[in-house]
Amino acid sequence: MAEETQTSQAGAQAAGAAPSAAPGDSPTVGTAASGGPRPVKIIGIVCNWCSYAGADTAGVGRFRQPANIRLVRVPCTGRVDPLFALKAFEKGADGVLISGCHPGDCHYSEGNYYARRKFELLERMIHHLGIPKERFQWTWVSASEGQRWQQVVTDFVAGVEKLGPRKGRAL
Amino acid sequence: MRIGVFVCHCGTNIAATVDVVSVAKRALGLKDVVHAEDIMYTCAEPGQAAIRKAIEDKKLDRVVVAACSPHMHEMTFRRCVDNGGLNPYLFEMANIREHCSWIHTDIPVATEKAWDLVKMAVAKARRLEPLWSNEVEVNKDVLVIGGGVAGIQAALDLADAGLKVTIVERETTIGGVMAKLDKTFPTIDCSACILTPRMVDCAQHENIDVMAYCEVDRVSGYVGNFTVDVRKKAAMVDWTKCVGCEICVQKCPAKAPDTFNVGLEPTKAIYIPFPQAVPKRAAIQVEHCRWFTQGKCRVCEKVCPADAVDYEQKEETVQKRFGAIVVATGLEVFPWEEYYHEYGSGKIKDVISGLQYERMLSASGPYGGHVHRLSNGEGPKTVVFIQCVGSRDDSVGRPYCSSVCCMYTAKQALLTKDHCGMDTEVYVFYIDIRATGKGYEEFVKRVQTEFGVKYVRGRVSKLYEEEGKVMVRGFDTLLGEQVEIAADLVVLASGIMAANGAKELAQKLSVSYDEFGFFKEGHPKLRPVETNTAGVFLAGACQAPKDIPATVAQASATASKVIGLLANDKLKTSPMIAIVGQKDCVSCWKCIDVCPFGAPERQEVRPGELKSHVIETVCQGCGVCVATCPVNCISLKGFSTDAVLDQIEEALLS
């Protein structure tokens, strides 16, 4: 089944759902309960020191977000094997978001420098495999950037929802 | 495998948006889960007791708590599990508060997500293994970065506790901003009088080594064993010989900007910031020295009785080892000239910053405490203070309150009356008065009533010169009308910023900082002086704007934390580090290439056969090597590849 057709469906669904609840929750309003296409599921891989803490900061600040992301905590983006993302897609993730400390702020001083080279290549290869840009993103969010985390998540989820749930054929 | 799941209500924090009861119920259906319950406050004693009980009754070998962020309570529950007789690392947390209940409103949605997070935690728990931490020797010396009142206080407390302390100060003297102040609120006692004795104590204390005019270049290592490169800047004066007689300063023909007096009056190219400087040693500002700029002069060399001047002096770097680091880099005053054009961009002579006014008031300042107009030297008849310049102002990117300006403005208003006579007209434009400290509110009241300082609630929109006066146009929000005051002197209560270079230092120390460059504490309430980097502590305004009492209090708090840390001869290291499965190692040495800490080494397992081996005490557990190892034979304890993959898989099952 083609991305396009998904898009149209999901678009319609999202549009229908949007007004019903807090912006954050619109996508997941029609959960299994109320039929409709399933909400998109997104894997977030975040480093313990910056982005995980940043997500905490967002929580403490009650910054509403879409509920589609499931975070996996790793000590450092340097620990993230590109295969994690590919594996997530293989297992049926609709999107993958990786986030760590801003360059220079790595708790282990160098981890994210190695990581960003891998991620950049990973991103380009993922698109090469026919997985649309909107479905993969890597970025930096620091422990104090609660609002930025909210923004990143909201935008990313919106992008993935445009495409809707993914029917990966090869990965 | 016998897993127990505990889902926390956290009062209504979680329960209001997540149906914790149902989540707990469903958890019972998970593979390997033999016990699941919901608890009102899991972190409270009854909650912890319930966990310990379950471990005993149900013979649990893994514990999963779904509650707040692990950054909040992971340690708490590790201890709890430990007391319950289980290895503390057989514990996993699901963050269903910060990452769920607090950011969602729709109950079914939040509950569904919480359920996923619990599943993921259980999946990870299945992959957990018991871990035992290691012990390392502890170096008991302490590095204090910054010699302001915070650094001084911390250093003295630590030194009195018998620890060897090194203060690294980038200026030629310790004392920091407090040394520049005239009086302190609310007691109006002389700032120098209370600070300088402590500076001297530092100089004389057998346990304290003051390294002035030095900067921290590189920091490596970890709690208990830091290695620090300290760069001694070239003063062009041999401080072992210099006696601080100031003859060179008197004779030096070249003028140079005086940072200590905030640019009010120039100093000399060779200078000693102020009479009570510690150490009292001269240094040359080469960019202003005639010898270095024009190749002639050398007057200071000729007049120096100790022949300490050394134009050839080079900066050198020394390496020192410490067990703990206290950061006390303090503050910088907001450069209002660059932002407040409506206040004249610094082009109007009689508009000065609060700190400049302190120097003007100070008896040891460039004017011997004579308050006057910089335009014509006359004593001011009307003085206007404007608060919140560079504070609480989004338009200049400074939304935060600098917390000291209300009080120092009140103090300066009072001192103005004191110096220039009670008949002087003194106005203060303010947004709100924040006088929350002990005796502060009373002090402000006195300033308003006894000293008749006129407080105008409102902001000033424009300063301009007219007939030799500075016209202050503002809006009185209480009268609801525009007011215009012809002032002789205008003092701007410029706000507080993190010190220059704070960000770079934070990166060297790998501690996190906020968007304004203030260092981030471990937890805003529970770990106010620690950072998230073990062994690095905070004191004073480098963490957030503070007044002197708060700074000193925090410095002592930090000292006590350091003393507590260094009371141990050995430290337990985190066991969550990398380990090489040498059976599978193909000796490609990629791990050695990428490790930021040099933890992996070549180990001869059999004659002629080298395999990688991670030195436990050096590894910090970042896992870069794990992601790099092509055969995945390096595993990161607590974050094994299987654990990660299982979490991903679990999250996607539905």
Add this chain to the structure above:
Amino acid sequence: MSRQDHIREFATAALAAGRVDYVIGWKYGYNQSEVVPAFVKDPADVDQLVWNPLCHHNLVTFLKRKMPDPLDAKIGVCVKGCDSRTLVALLQEELVDKDRIYVIGVPCDGVVDRRKLEKEFADEMIHISFSDGKVGVTTRNGETKEFDKDAVLLDVCRLCRYPNPVYADDTAGPPVAEPDRKHTAPDWTDIAEYENLSDDDKQALLEQIYATCIRCFACINVCPVCFCWDKCVNRSRQPELVSQKVGPKENLLFQMVHMFHVAGRCPSCGACDRACPVEIPLYLLHRKMNKELYDMFAFEPGVKLDEKPVLQVFDIKDQFGE
């Protein structure tokens, strides 16, 4: 003196002088239509060694792993331009002991794609000969045909930027003409067609391609820079990065594991493409990877001995992401 003569001369000398225990080169298979790797220990056998456009095997493959036993064996090896880059990639990481190999570099003006020839004949080829730019083929039933060599070259050879070995102890004959690498960027036209497909078409195509993979590991075993052998994570069940299930997704993931492990070290020698029994176009992945690495770092794998693979180092000034 032909390059083949040079090779034989160098080999004889090296063996006679005891500089090496054996030389790895190419020799004819059971007929003159194909070439197989040759391991020559005895100077008397040196005459087996041949050099012609059938010598596609990347012999560096036999050097990978911490050298075959005995541990102190000294080995001579013949390398083409592309082969030499894989060798350099191994040397960069000290995966091969420089002092224990003797490298005979063979300037190469392209290797023919035997598969292209096979497709021209119903019957099996028994003899292939080469003369000034022409390739003559004879089949078992006596049918003969002649082709322009350029028409039947391997695609990777068409785009080759390093026809001359970048690392060798001795070189068999004068170098061949090289493209001006300073002023011309690599040519990636071979993957352009795929790149221009829509996301869905890519997925569809990949699904179709990777459905055929049988996980025989030929691509990995033949890959000269892929050195984990039986430790390969693709075999590992713990951690189980790639499930043992055989389906398009798993197979593609399997290949991606390979790709990321050779990223920055694979110079696209194409050995994997030639080894694949089901003719999966692996170049679509490794050529793309090299294209992107070149775009990101202007980096070409296996060229400079003193260089480290790009993913094992970093530069604070890298400009990606925000």
Add this chain to the structure above:
Amino acid sequence: MSLAYYPGCSLLHSSAEFDRSTRKVLAALGVEYKDVPDWTCCGSTPAHMMDHLLAQSLAARNLRQAAEVGDQLLAPCASCYQRQKNAEIEIHKSDAFRAQVNAVLDKPYTGHVIVYALPEYLMKFVGEEKIASLVKADLSQLKVVPYYGCLLGRPSELTGECDNEQPMMMDMLLEAAGVDVKWWNYKTECCGASGGMPKMEIQRRLSGKVLGQARAAGADAVVVCCPLCHVNLDLKQSQINSYLGTDYEMPILYLPQVLGLALGLSADDVMLGKNMVDPAPLIKKAVAEAARMKAEEEKKAAEKAAKAAAREAEAADAEVAAAAQVAAAAQVAAGAPEDGVAEAKS
């Protein structure tokens, strides 16, 4: 893309000099433009106080007309600029609002016209370098302060100025034209605006302050870019004087007038004659002063050169002398051995 020119009502009559000088300057700078065909009132102050939609529509109509010429609209008058810029931004931001507006208009506005004020346009599309390169007259002795008033500088997100409180575009343009621009902190204060009619005394006081500040800043003239500012400061200067008992005689020049003069246009070209407070004497004085100083400098330079030449000459003589000595010495040296030989012989 070609430029549409919107004069607006003021420039047709009360401030014709603004119109004329602007056109001349554009010509001198080689900027081509066409007038907006069949333009209407911009709405000025009253319209947007009565009805937002109608006000924006009125402005939108001009945008639509401008679109026939091109997608850039130059409105020299600060008020015309504000109104039309305002409409432009709102309409281009929201298609919904554009639809509302189009419902009001006879013909719909579908274009994407960007509105520019004069300083903004010159900075963006001509540039300081070009202006500086075309300067003919030396106005370095003309001391002015640029006065932006309320409409030209703020809000900065609308005007593209870097800072509400310290707009700089006029400063930069004037400096590029070689004028002596004085710093002051009164650029954006109120001139009294239309208060000048109903509440004279307020306007007198406010405008008076502007003039006072300008003088205090050491300026001999104020440069404006708004007809209303000009009316308040120039036309009403004498009334200000009589009301405040001051003696200001401060020429108020339009930006294009000054630029024009710098670019070598004549006083008539920029209609100096139409200004109430006659700027001609001041300009003459400034130009003369500049010429005088230039002459002086040249004189000094000449003298310097002469001295230098003299010194060189001396040096040359010295060399000759030195050379002579050397030669002499050489002879002596050469002579010596001979004598020696002689002695030996004897």
